[in-house]
Amino acid sequence: MKLAHLWGFIVLFNTSCLCRAQLSEYFNERLSIKPLKDGKIASTLTFTTVLKNGTPRDPGLLHTEDESQHYRLFPLALGQILREYGVTEMHLTLNAGKWNYDSWGQPAEAGVGNGAELWAWIGDGALARNALAGLFCSSLGSLDELRTTSPVEVFRPEGSLPSSSLHQLRHASHPSESVCTENLTPFIKLLPCKSSAGLASLLNPHKLFDANWHGMGVHVLWHEGEGVEVRLTFQTVSDPLRSSFIRKQDWSLESLFGRKVEKACRAAGSSHIQVALPRNTPYNISPQPTVAENDEALYDIQAVNKPINVAMQYMQEFQRQDLPSSATLSIQRTLKESSQSHGQLSVILRNHQPNPVQAIYLETMPWIVQFYLHTLTATVNDIPQPSVFSNLSYIPAIPHSRPTTFHVLLSIPANSTLRLTMDVTKAFLRYTEHPPDAQRGWDLPPAIIYPLDQPRMYTPTLLVDLATPDFSMPYNVIIFTCTLVAFIFGSIFNLLTRKFVVVSVALKGRD
């Protein structure tokens, strides 16, 4: 009897411990699907793991022994990197494609610049970058000091920052880095159910990388008093019109991801599919949503019958309409290249709002393209108006190392078009600095437009054509030039050192 009591006590004690452990971490997953006005479907998978009351490591104490790490849901591989390098906030995105703000509006996750982008509030960034490159099988190692800037006005921390002043912003983007299956596999490994259950089972590389636009993101934030949050996201924009004979916007989980959700992930605290319902057009959604209100249907994966294949069917064919842009601003950025040494950068911003918009325009340009700020001109509706830009801040590039950071505050009048132009010069590189396919040109990172109090927007990337030397000739050039130098040197000293003598030509002739 006493023994039974004791057992009961032990069991009770253990379960209470378990409960506390469960409370300290939780995992939520969500899929939101939204039809876009040009007929495409945007879907966003978000996996959030929160380490309750977790705190980031103080970058000042990196040399001391760290506390041991033990997690149930929180990804250990990532956690080790975060603690090793004292990362407080980190955002890594790997995207492929050009996000079309005019037709698709604002993305669910703001970081949609083409290629790789990494920004972090961190003690020292250089090594964390290599660790992340190893973790995600991505060439983040090339995000070196040639591409690293610190534009604090645009990349403010999304979570909280500890009061210690050791945190610095490190931002770098690498537009030629692409995202593919080898990046998705380590991404899936960070999830508690991997891709075997829950919404993560929809992460099917064949379909994801077939989408018109796709991008994955890893976000680490610290919320003071709450804990450390790791948010893994995967956004796609797929085109149902592309594959259907009748022009209908119909979609289903099968058509978007090639899979159904077979079972729920037990580790997930919540697991929802959220569908934005179309307006002004008849449709049929199956199965019956758990909740449907305010143009939104919600499925609770843990409650509904599985396997579940959410499907949307439209009654009518899709009609393309010329709707006004759904973004605050339309952005266009071009580089006109008159020759391989000079060019002109121009940015056109159209404000569709009936009220003026203030926006920060940020360029983080590798040193290979250098600005002539004295040629910076601004026109509003083709009328010169230099007063539209203010708060200009400029950190010039250092050849062969630091990139340019240029940002300026623009005020774009209501319903008007602002055009900024600036002459640029293109650098001539050492032959070892060119990439293997040098004639292809260099991808330039996207510029960022940051309308105040709104998510930032990315311009498309640019390709710049740099003059190339002949890569097969280093020996020949060294030999030719040295020969010429030696020839002139030799001739001059020959003249300077030898004596002039008069010889009889007549005598010579007789010999």
Add this chain to the structure above:
Amino acid sequence: MTSSLRAGVVIPTVAALKVAISLSGLPDLLRNDHQLSSPLTSFSQLQEGLYLFKHGIDPYSGGTFRHSPLLLALFSSVLPTSTLFAAVFWALSDAVAAWALVEIWRARQNVSSSTRDGLVALGYLANPYTILPSLALSTSTLENTLLLLAVMFAAQKKAAPSLLSLAFLSHLAPPAILIFPPLALLLLTDPHSHLASPQKLSLNKRRIFPLVLEFLIYAGALTFASTLVAGSWNWIPQTWGTWLTLPDLTPNPGLWWYFFTEMFDHFRPFFLMVFSMHLVIYVAPLCIKFQHDPLFALFILTGVLGIFKAYPTLSDPGLFLSMTAAFPEIFPYLRHPIVTSLLHLHAALLLPLFHHLWLTQGTGNANFFYASTLVFACANGAAVMDSLWAGMRIAIGKNTEDYGIVQE
């Protein structure tokens, strides 16, 4: 009197003509031409630096601004930067340079005016290698003017203005410091032509030290003033350092840019050292060989600098070619003037053509332009060797039928 008028007519006429051409819009086409202005002398870069300077951004905190802080101070306070003004200022600078060359010629002949004055002035003003950089508003034109002023004052025995000009010049373009020894010798001897009667220099060597000291004081003062303008010492690696480390590999008609574009990274510092030191080698031998005529040594050294300095523009070899006008006594003894002229013609046609083909048209590659810079260097080398030969050959006298002149 009529003859001196000729120079007085030629210089203002050509200067006015130049302003007129400048206003026709041609300079906008030339301004960014790599052959007329290097990153260290380009007017666009100067304007960029001025823009940054006026907006409170340190132009020397990185970037590609490599002009002297003194030019910044000059153009941001005293001189306006409008294109019209710049055109006038550059034309004036050319006029002063031509006048200085005429004065050098007069001092060498020891006359107050001569019938060749106008020709000598035209030798500078009508030289396409000096006109085009001037139309492109390259600051290398100002450097040429400073050099000719330094030589002119030295020829007139005015030590202070001469050394100040040279200090200012070597502040803008440090390789010019190499012409200090012949310039000092010129100050201590005379500018007249002694090529025909070489003799050992008898000179109290102690008299050279005050000149060195004076030059160092001027150079130090200019350095200090630059630091005051720039607000820190950052400007030194950005301007002077560029000549030694060659961070900017923009093409130019010289020999360095493609060599260091194609250089293996582990040999780069070694060859940078070799190319920099190579320039120094010529100074002492030329000064010793032409100790009887330091002005001629200076002339040859200008030619050597025009071939081998780090960021040359067409105006550097152009200055050497223009200066030949002040040494007509060597003309009958030039060794192979036809070959040299043809080489120059060849290079003058190839350089702009291949530059255009490579960078604008995209139908040629870098080797085309590189090859034409080699031809150009050959042409300049041939011109230097011609003059050098003639300068020594002149001592032996006229050719006679039965005898030939050879070197042992």
